[in-house]
Amino acid sequence: MDFIDVIKALGEKVSRMKDTIQTEEATKNAFVMPFIAALGYDVFNPLEVIPEFVADLGIKKGEKVDYCIQKNGKPIIIIECKHWKEELNVHNSQLHRYFHVCSTRFGILTNGIIYRFYTDLEEANKMDNRPFWEFNITDMNEAAVHELKKYQKNAFDVDQIVNAATELKYTREIKKIVGAEFSNPTEPFVRYFAKQIHTGMVTSKVMEQFTPMVKKSLQQYVSELISDRLKSALSNEANSAKEDQEQKADQTQAVAPSLPEDNSIEFTELEKEGFFIVKSILRTKVDSNRLYYRDTQRYLNILLDDNIRKTICRLHLNAAKKYISWTDNTGKEAKVEIGSLDNIYDYSEQLINSMMRFEKVSEPQTV
CATH class of the missing domain: 1.10.1220 (Arc Repressor Mutant)
Incomplete structure (x- = not known):
């Protein structure tokens, strides 16, 4: 199952089960631990995920943060959890104290539904008062899932996340200001x-x-x-x-073998994410508004100008093994297996060359 499917499945589980969760401990077990596991960390390995991590501050002993995720023996993320019904604003100072003594760059405050991400953008080694990012796991869009991928075990990179955090933080604040001005314009505005x-x-x-x-x-x-x-x-x-x-006649000739019309054809979330990845690769060479998809039972066609004669590639994502195929410069179809959708980026050059057979662009376009 792809990462986006795992996160959306967890969001559906949270929505379905929350009314049966009566305690903070149950919130951790049912919602937060599966979230940590979804990021690729082994919640049962105490060298990787430490529950009740000691975070003593000065003479105050016995302070513990709910979870500490480690990499190479060093803390990288601390997580403080509350019951799903609790308002998180009143618990910000608690995570702030833990952050100060845990030598980590990232802290998460969550009730299993809302996840707030903190770091030290304003002052080194001191957690910012406001989160740089927040999401509701029961209402995740593709952009949020893509951002969350940065925190996966196999992708975690402190510098990359901090750079993204800076943009997320200020973009979030600017949107709040704009929204407030739209609702109730201030005198200077x-x-x-x-x-x-x-x-x-x-x-x-x-x-x-x-x-x-x-x-x-x-x-x-x-x-x-x-x-x-x-x-x-x-x-x-x-x-x-x-x-x-x-183009109906052209399509019949171009697609081989022809498939009977079937109302069961579904444009899945996996195919949708694959289409947007290909679109992001090709947009450096062509206006992204000229890129279209057509779905079949076996694969997803990605086309230039919505023309089946200009098929750039095909994504085979509906079976246990997943493939991407394209036509090379000799006119032959190249087909390779991909382990995850992220592997599509590994074939960026081939996809651009396939598209360039139909479109000659001398300079990249800014879209």
Whole structure:
């Protein structure tokens, strides 16, 4: 099972079982330990995952953090757990104390549903007061799962995570500020717009007039932006359907062997993630809006310009063994087995060459 499937399955389990979990210890056993195991750490190996890790502070003895994950004998992540019904804000200071004495760069505060990630971006060896990242395991999107992969045992890299943490932290704070301004514009925010539009002094009366107009304008802008994207999506879908009809004869010839129409064909989460990985590889050479997929029972076709004659590669992900195939420069199909979706990146050059047979791009495009 791929990592995204494991995490989504755990999220579904948490949603299904939470009302039966009555204690903090049960929360740890049912929710948090499976989460640690999903990251690839052996929860039953005391050299790798230490429960009740001693974190004595000065003369205060007996302080213990719920879990400490180690790598090469050194702590890399500490995890403090609470019952799933508990509000995490009141427990921030407790993790702060543990962080100070555990010589680790990352701390997680969780109730088994919400996971908050902390580090020391503001002052070395002192945990920041606010988390740089937070997610709800019962509502995980692909971007969050991709970020979580950095904490897997086989991928853990302190420098890479710290760099990502910096961007996550400030992006998160900026989004909060923007959201607050959209809901209730502050005086400096309103004044910024008023000074560019109003001729004359921006008095209290002018501010009173502009405040509701700025709020209304922001809301209308977001609504129009969403509306435009929906129209664009519907238009693309209509154009795609029309092109499908025009190319029906070509498809019958190009796909061999032809498969009977089957309503059981499903675009799985695994295929979806594979499509986005290929898309991220090829977007350096071509506009990503020109990349499409068509699903069959046996494999997922990834096409240029939604044209079956421009098949870039095929992803075979619905069986126990997974493969990726493409056509090389000699016109022959190359097919290789992949252990996980991340292995698709190993064939970036081949995928780009396959795509370039249909599209000649002299310089990479910025998308």
